[in-house]
Amino acid sequence: MIKLPIPTIPKELVRFLIPPLDQLVKGLLSPEIMELLIKVLVFPGFAFIMLYAMIAVWGERKLHARVHLRIGPYHVGPIFGLFQLIADGIKLLGKEIITPENAHKVLYHLAPILIMTLSMVVLAFIPFFPVDGGYWVIYYTPYNLLVILALFSLRPFIMIMAGWASNNKYCTMGAMRAAYQLLAYEVPLMLSMASVVILAGSFDLAKIVESQVGMWYIAPCFLGFIVFFVAMMAEICRRPLDIITAEQEIVFGPWTEYTGMEYGLIMMSEYVDVAIASFLVTMLFLGGWHGPGLHPLAWLLIKMGVVSAFFFIGRSTWPRLRIDQLLDAGWRKLVPLALVQVFASMLMVYLLKVVF
Amino acid sequence: MPVRVAWGIQHPMSGHLTLYLDVDGDVVLNTEPDVGYTHRGLEKIAEYRTYLQYVPIIERACDFDSSNFALGYVRAVEALMGVEAPERAKYLRVIAAELSRIMSHLYAQALLSMTGGFETMTVWSANDRELILDLLEMLTGARVTHTYIVPGGVRWDLPKGFKERAFEVLNYLERRIWDYYKMLFQNRTFQDRTMGVGVLSKKEAVELGVTGPSLRASGVDFDVRRDDPYEAYDKLDFDVIVEKDGDSYTRALVRFYEIAQSIRIIKQALKDIPEGPIRVKVPPTLPKGEVYTRVETGRGELGIYLVGAGTNKPYRLKISAPSFRNLAGLVYLCRDVPMGDIPVIYYSFDILLLDVDR
Amino acid sequence: MSSYIKPLYMAWLHAFKRTFTVKYPYEVLKPADRYRGRIELNMDRCIGCGVCSYVCPNKAITLVEHEGRKYPQFDYGRCCFCGFCVDHCPRAALKHTHEYELASYNKEDLVFSPSKAAEPPKPFERRVVTVRKLDSKLGPGHG
Numbered sequence: 001m002i003k004l005p006i007p008t009i010p011k012e013l014v015r016f017l018i019p020p021l022d023q024l025v026k027g028l029l030s031p032e033i034m035e036l037l038i039k040v041l042v043f044p045g046f047a048f049i050m051l052y053a054m055i056a057v058w059g060e061r062k063l064h065a066r067v068h069l070r071i072g073p074y075h076v077g078p079i080f081g082l083f084q085l086i087a088d089g090i091k092l093l094g095k096e097i098i099t100p101e102n103a104h105k106v107l108y109h110l111a112p113i114l115i116m117t118l119s120m121v122v123l124a125f126i127p128f129f130p131v132d133g134g135y136w137v138i139y140y141t142p143y144n145l146l147v148i149l150a151l152f153s154l155r156p157f158i159m160i161m162a163g164w165a166s167n168n169k170y171c172t173m174g175a176m177r178a179a180y181q182l183l184a185y186e187v188p189l190m191l192s193m194a195s196v197v198i199l200a201g202s203f204d205l206a207k208i209v210e211s212q213v214g215m216w217y218i219a220p221c222f223l224g225f226i227v228f229f230v231a232m233m234a235e236i237c238r239r240p241l242d243i244i245t246a247e248q249e250i251v252f253g254p255w256t257e258y259t260g261m262e263y264g265l266i267m268m269s270e271y272v273d274v275a276i277a278s279f280l281v282t283m284l285f286l287g288g289w290h291g292p293g294l295h296p297l298a299w300l301l302i303k304m305g306v307v308s309a310f311f312f313i314g315r316s317t318w319p320r321l322r323i324d325q326l327l328d329a330g331w332r333k334l335v336p337l338a339l340v341q342v343f344a345s346m347l348m349v350y351l352l353k354v355v356f
Numbered sequence: 357m358p359v360r361v362a363w364g365i366q367h368p369m370s371g372h373l374t375l376y377l378d379v380d381g382d383v384v385l386n387t388e389p390d391v392g393y394t395h396r397g398l399e400k401i402a403e404y405r406t407y408l409q410y411v412p413i414i415e416r417a418c419d420f421d422s423s424n425f426a427l428g429y430v431r432a433v434e435a436l437m438g439v440e441a442p443e444r445a446k447y448l449r450v451i452a453a454e455l456s457r458i459m460s461h462l463y464a465q466a467l468l469s470m471t472g473g474f475e476t477m478t479v480w481s482a483n484d485r486e487l488i489l490d491l492l493e494m495l496t497g498a499r500v501t502h503t504y505i506v507p508g509g510v511r512w513d514l515p516k517g518f519k520e521r522a523f524e525v526l527n528y529l530e531r532r533i534w535d536y537y538k539m540l541f542q543n544r545t546f547q548d549r550t551m552g553v554g555v556l557s558k559k560e561a562v563e564l565g566v567t568g569p570s571l572r573a574s575g576v577d578f579d580v581r582r583d584d585p586y587e588a589y590d591k592l593d594f595d596v597i598v599e600k601d602g603d604s605y606t607r608a609l610v611r612f613y614e615i616a617q618s619i620r621i622i623k624q625a626l627k628d629i630p631e632g633p634i635r636v637k638v639p640p641t642l643p644k645g646e647v648y649t650r651v652e653t654g655r656g657e658l659g660i661y662l663v664g665a666g667t668n669k670p671y672r673l674k675i676s677a678p679s680f681r682n683l684a685g686l687v688y689l690c691r692d693v694p695m696g697d698i699p700v701i702y703y704s705f706d707i708l709l710l711d712v713d714r
Numbered sequence: 715m716s717s718y719i720k721p722l723y724m725a726w727l728h729a730f731k732r733t734f735t736v737k738y739p740y741e742v743l744k745p746a747d748r749y750r751g752r753i754e755l756n757m758d759r760c761i762g763c764g765v766c767s768y769v770c771p772n773k774a775i776t777l778v779e780h781e782g783r784k785y786p787q788f789d790y791g792r793c794c795f796c797g798f799c800v801d802h803c804p805r806a807a808l809k810h811t812h813e814y815e816l817a818s819y820n821k822e823d824l825v826f827s828p829s830k831a832a833e834p835p836k837p838f839e840r841r842v843v844t845v846r847k848l849d850s851k852l853g854p855g856h857g
Contacts (some may be wrong), residue, residue, distance in 0.1 A: 319472030
């Protein structure tokens with residue numbers, strides 16, 4: 001029997017290490033870190049995204065099917081197919097992740113991870129509802145609207161990266177379309193946001209919602225609401241403005257070659273984008289968390305659900321536009337309307353200051 | 357620098373046709389079609405089957421419009437033999453042919469709206485096509501490949517309860533197609549996608565040889581049912597739809613109005629149908645000689661050239677298919693267009709590769 | 715502007731109508747009386763003349779020996795369900811049934827020997843649906 005030398009920690013080293021370890025554990029259990037963990041894991045973190053994606057997938061497919069006089073998801077889950085996302089997820093986990101020949105391996109596998117991360121990082125800056133002392137937000141800055149806009153402008157680069165790295169002619173065509181469309185629709189987005197910011201007087205989403213106590217901004221800024229809705233639909237690539245992933249012409253745009261769970265990540269990021277868009281529309285134009293009676297979080301979720309339903313029904317109502325008609329609509333029709341709204345906002349602020 | 361893209365068979369929206377596109381950026385410079393994926397040699401098979409045995413086979417030359425194709429072949433056989441079908445059989449053949457035409461036009465509309473990503477219209481058209489398929493099942497026994505029209509007449513008479521059910525379905529369909537008009541033809545995005553796309557002038561249409569609704573949408577007033585009438589069409593009252601513009605929107609609109617006209621024809625035929633026998637005896641062998649007949653199918657004009665040799669099998673059969681002629685129009689129009697126009701032009705001509713390849 | 719709003723109104727209207735789906739395979743549509751399904755052979759009336767085999771366009775019927783007499787054997791890999799054999803049989807020994815679910819896992823199972831072709835059709839045990847009223851405001855549905 002061989003006697004192995006068991007290493008023993010000398011007693012002095014243990015006594016030297018206990019105070020820093022003790023402080024580490026106490027620090028991990030402190031209230032700030034616990035609050036951060038709840039925010040990241042529960043709301044608006046992973047649990048909320050999974051739950052929203054499940055209900056959104058079920059709701060969208062049911063609504064789309066009912067317009068077609070069909071039934072939609074039926075078999076999986078308690079209320080006729082609620083767990084369809086889980087079934088799809090398990091199926092996608094079982095598929096093989098294929099790398100095409102002559103593709104740039106690092107960029108190809110990095111693109112879906114980046115796009116999912118980018119969609120979820122936007123959720124870190126939105127203040128959701130007021131708690132005593134501040135707001136329920138992961139990281140608070142007084143310029144959070146600007147930060148969200150900057151993060152939105154990073155999206156076309158990731159799509160171009162995915163399209164180029166796939167070594168496929170359809171993917172490069174889709175990447176080119178992504179470059180045109182996403183960069184073109186940021187200008188109406190910024191201008192319609194500017195019309196609300198001028199009225200509210202601050203770039204902070206929390207202050208914008210606080211100043212809608214008397215009247216929601218959809219009333220003075222109705223044109224801005226329409227422009228913002230259409231521009232948001234183009235930025236997150238929903239039908240009828242989803243020319244980037246037009247299945248009938250260029251098979252799936254820059255994301256053609258992805259299989260398995262990478263495809264699942266891309267699909268998931270589309271639903272997270274719808275959530276972000278609904279949050280922004282409710283906070284900028286529909287009064288955010290204000291409402292009689294219920295808790296502010298409940299009002300926020302109800303309004304967000306109604307706006308999401310309008311994003312979903314756009315899929316079954318209008319056919320897709322062609323890329324040059326899309327750019328024409330963006331530059332020649334939406335930008336003048338947004339400019340008119342900006343001038344109207346400036347006029348309203350001047351009248352309010354001078355008259356009252 | 358132009359890149360050659362295979363807009364090919366392994367593509368969600370190409371059907372069976374491969375188009376090799378030369379693409380520069382987003383503009384297609386020219387195309388080169390590559391047909392032959394579904395070639396089955398139907399013209400050679402005709403030399404080894406008797407003329408009755410060939411009827412199910414010519415129906416498979418075009419699945420979605422099968423009675424009209426069978427009618428063309430059967431008329432050629434009867435013209436060669438000198439046999440004429442009885443009056444009641446002529447009206448029954450018109451009913452089967454017009455129901456088949458409605459089926460084909462609804463399916464063409466479903467596919468055209470699919471190109472714009474508009475799945476709503478696809479599923480609505482397919483839903484209402486189910487009602488017509490149930491009517492055809494009641495009359496002939498099968499939904500898509502009917503095998504109802506044979507040389508000498510038709511195989512079975514009208515079943516009990518067919519007239520009442522047919523009037524119910526046709527009245528419903530007459531009201532329902534105006535829902536399609538509101539949802540599809542008055543939809544701004546669909547109009548943007550198809551108006552002004554693939555314009556074919558009257559002179560170009562006649563020179564290229566396109567037929568059918570595509571020809572009538574360019575302003576040429578020609579329909580085989582009215583100008584060279586066959587079966588009972590000279591006793592029935594219907595309008596020929598002619599439009600002037602010649603773009604993809606007009607071609608879809610001509611097919612839409614033809615559905616309404618077909619419903620009118622079927623209702624008149626059901627009211628006016630005379631009594632009598634439905635099938636006469638035909639001689640067992642084809643005499644020597646040759647004949648050419650033409651009928652109007654849902655896609656255009658079908659010509660059948662039949663040469664008999666004194667035996668019970670034909671010597672030579674040539675099918676001149678409508679989609680083959682419309683393919684020339686497709687190749688002519690797909691030059692210097694944006695890439696998003698290719699599926700729209702392709703499906704507005706209603707080309708089905710099954711009868712290009714036979 | 716109305717050409718943008720009218721389709722939206724039509725879409726919301728259709729979201730509240732009856733669905734048109736048949737929940738196959740739990741429910742099934744009833745075929746018409748004349749539906750041309752699998753062929754049933756009446757062994758008492760068959761005389762083994764061979765007219766069905768002569769008239770078949772795809773050569774799907776061959777005559778085989780069975781209990782001392784000749785009977786037809788049907789190959790459903792080749793049959794096109796045209797019904798010429800039923801029409802031309804001089805003793806009316808062949809009849810169409812309403813069975814259409816004939817798929818199998820290998821080709822040999824599709825060749826129906828005379829004793830298998832003589833089996834009577836199985837009755838439908840599943841719920842049969844038909845199209846509901848066509849002129850109701852909620853639209854036709856299957857039920």
